[in-house]
Amino acid sequence: xxxxxxxxxxxxxxxxxxxxxxxxxxxxxxxxxxxxxxxxxxxxxxxxxxxxxxxxxxxxxxxxxxxxxxxxxxxxxxxxxxxxxxxxxxxxxxxxxxxxxxxxxxxxxxxxxxxxxxxxxxxxxxxxxxxxxxxxxxxxxxxxxxxxxxxxxxxxxxxxxxxxxxxxxxxxxxxxxxxxxxxxxxxxxxxxxxxxxxxxxxxxxxxxxxxxxxxxxxxxxxxxxxxxxxxxxxxxxxxxxxxxxxxxxxxxxxxxxxxxxxxxxxxxxxxxxxxxxxxxxx
Amino acid sequence: xxxxxxxxxxxxxxxxxxxxxxxxxxxxxxxxxxxxxxxxxxxxxxxxxxxxxxxxxxxxxxxxxxxxxxxxxxxxxxxxxxxxxxxxxxxxxxxxxxxxxxxxxxxxxxxxxxxxxxxxxxxxxxxxxxxxxxxxxxxxxxxxxxxxxxxxxxxxxxxxxxxxxxxxxxxxxxxxxxxxxxxxxxxxxxxxxxxxxxxxxxxxxxxxxxxxxxxxxxxxxxxxxxxxxxxxxxxxxxxxxxxxxxxxxxxxxxxxxxxxxxxxxxxxxxxxxxxxxxxxxxxxxxxxxxxxxxxxxxxxxxxxxxxxxxxxxxxxxxxxxxxxxxxxxxxxxxxxxxxxxxxxxxxxxxxxxxxxxxxxxxxxxxxxxxxxxxxxxxxxxxxxxxxxxxxxxxxxxxxxxxxxxxxxxxxxxxxxx
Numbered sequence: 001x002x003x004x005x006x007x008x009x010x011x012x013x014x015x016x017x018x019x020x021x022x023x024x025x026x027x028x029x030x031x032x033x034x035x036x037x038x039x040x041x042x043x044x045x046x047x048x049x050x051x052x053x054x055x056x057x058x059x060x061x062x063x064x065x066x067x068x069x070x071x072x073x074x075x076x077x078x079x080x081x082x083x084x085x086x087x088x089x090x091x092x093x094x095x096x097x098x099x100x101x102x103x104x105x106x107x108x109x110x111x112x113x114x115x116x117x118x119x120x121x122x123x124x125x126x127x128x129x130x131x132x133x134x135x136x137x138x139x140x141x142x143x144x145x146x147x148x149x150x151x152x153x154x155x156x157x158x159x160x161x162x163x164x165x166x167x168x169x170x171x172x173x174x175x176x177x178x179x180x181x182x183x184x185x186x187x188x189x190x191x192x193x194x195x196x197x198x199x200x201x202x203x204x205x206x207x208x209x210x211x212x213x214x215x216x217x218x219x220x221x222x223x224x225x226x227x228x229x230x231x232x233x234x235x236x237x238x239x240x241x242x243x244x245x246x247x248x249x250x251x252x253x254x255x256x257x258x259x260x261x262x263x264x265x266x267x268x269x270x271x272x273x274x275x276x277x278x279x280x281x282x
Numbered sequence: 283x284x285x286x287x288x289x290x291x292x293x294x295x296x297x298x299x300x301x302x303x304x305x306x307x308x309x310x311x312x313x314x315x316x317x318x319x320x321x322x323x324x325x326x327x328x329x330x331x332x333x334x335x336x337x338x339x340x341x342x343x344x345x346x347x348x349x350x351x352x353x354x355x356x357x358x359x360x361x362x363x364x365x366x367x368x369x370x371x372x373x374x375x376x377x378x379x380x381x382x383x384x385x386x387x388x389x390x391x392x393x394x395x396x397x398x399x400x401x402x403x404x405x406x407x408x409x410x411x412x413x414x415x416x417x418x419x420x421x422x423x424x425x426x427x428x429x430x431x432x433x434x435x436x437x438x439x440x441x442x443x444x445x446x447x448x449x450x451x452x453x454x455x456x457x458x459x460x461x462x463x464x465x466x467x468x469x470x471x472x473x474x475x476x477x478x479x480x481x482x483x484x485x486x487x488x489x490x491x492x493x494x495x496x497x498x499x500x501x502x503x504x505x506x507x508x509x510x511x512x513x514x515x516x517x518x519x520x521x522x523x524x525x526x527x528x529x530x531x532x533x534x535x536x537x538x539x540x541x542x543x544x545x546x547x548x549x550x551x552x553x554x555x556x557x558x559x560x561x562x563x564x565x566x567x568x569x570x571x572x573x574x575x576x577x578x579x580x581x582x583x584x585x586x587x588x589x590x591x592x593x594x595x596x597x598x599x600x601x602x603x604x605x606x607x608x609x610x611x612x613x614x615x616x617x618x619x620x621x622x623x624x625x626x627x628x629x630x631x632x633x634x635x636x637x638x639x640x641x642x643x644x645x646x647x648x649x650x651x652x653x654x655x656x657x658x659x660x661x662x663x664x665x666x667x668x669x670x671x672x673x674x675x676x677x678x679x680x681x682x683x684x685x686x687x688x689x690x691x692x693x694x695x696x697x698x699x
Contacts, residue, residue: 059391
């Protein structure tokens, strides 16, 4: 038999216990956050797997083409504009820097390698995130809060097959193509600033590119752009699809915050994964 | 009784700490229109979403044709749910698709039908729901009533056996509200599906419902026919039915059937034993023909206006009027014998020809859809009853003595088209 008596020892124990709780609180918080992150990563992975499994199918083809037009074709203008000025500023900076060492002949290779290996895939992905990714999240989010996604389920149409898979496959097709456009226009921009405006010999510029750029550099750039495509499409679709599950807001506000989260998370993940993929490829 | 099509046994649903449904038991039978009534936010839509599997119960079980849904195989479950369609409260139409694409969507995505066959089926539904002019429009370009019709067409495109309607009349004016209810009743008869409605349009839903389920305080407190609900003694009647019926009286001028019966009872008790009263039964004879030829909206507008004028005329001399069934209006004259009632009726018929009929005609024609013109007959019959006689028997007597008091002609663009 146990007898519980209120004694000074009892209150000492309680004080000790509360002290331990206070000390452990930050660890508990970190643990909880880590578990939440792992849960979320798991959920996103399952979401992506389900979407990838549902890509094949005759009926998916038309929807994918539509999305390629929306994500890809309609982004060309902004991609061309950004790439032209990126190439021009690269040409300008590298010409002045390399001239100090008498190596202005290497401008072409510096501009092209920077664009093909890094700036092309990264800036293309960021620009598509801003233009199409945010729109994808907002569109799917609105469809979620206005019960259109529930309506699909009641009509026996798989919402992931109908809404998500075509967007992910379209992103996988569009990102490398837009990256190629970015690279080409960027190199042209470098040519304009270095050759046309600063007087570098055009033949030297092109020869430098021809000599130092390998096919593997181009392939690595495309590998990166495919990784970014999967990341951006998954994050944007996921944020919109589960906009109604947000704990911090509801309705239209949830869609707004989901869109912001999608853009910020995509941009951060593009830069993080860029480092990871580069370290694996180099 | 037969095995219910859908049965809830002790279903409980919680969202966080809030319990929305608690030990809910209900039965829904095949081939009927069952309406779930209750106040807003009482959990009616949640109950409907359980039926289609959008929400799972925390406790209890849901049975489909006697089989528990939770124990069904995936293929069995898919087969059961494939027979169900759902019409959402907010329509849930895809705003980036045209009306045609919205209606065709279930067929395009879930069947291997050829384009020509899909086109044929969609066009058939479009014509039935009077959406021919809106076929290439987007949902945002349609009126609320047209959006409802588009949602209804989409729900019916797969020829479902069960259709769930989540507040189908929300945000509609009284004419369109009754037009939608009338449309549901008409299609239910035509396509013979089981309809489950969620609504708080009391008493309008009584006219089309075979069974009523009353949700109150997280539980189903009543299951039965609309007539049985009239005799239901429960706080639900005071808190829900009375308040909604009072609102209905304010909006339309007509009493509900239940209020009518209560007022009858009170009025008749006041009279000394042996004194008589009269009942007049008005009918719009070819209402269904009118619906077919000029549309639900025009037919409901004609019926509503007729009710308003009858109430205005007879209300001034103490008469109490109510809508009864889909095409009848009943007026009780509590202090009149047959001679007096016939005199009052004579005056009414004169007014009816001079003022009321042209007004009803103009109102209805405004809502008429393009099509043939239609002529409908308005009948009226009077019967005298003693306080000891049941109101139903006097009403039947009045109905048997109905005579034509006028004819309405209605067509799109005006009566004389």
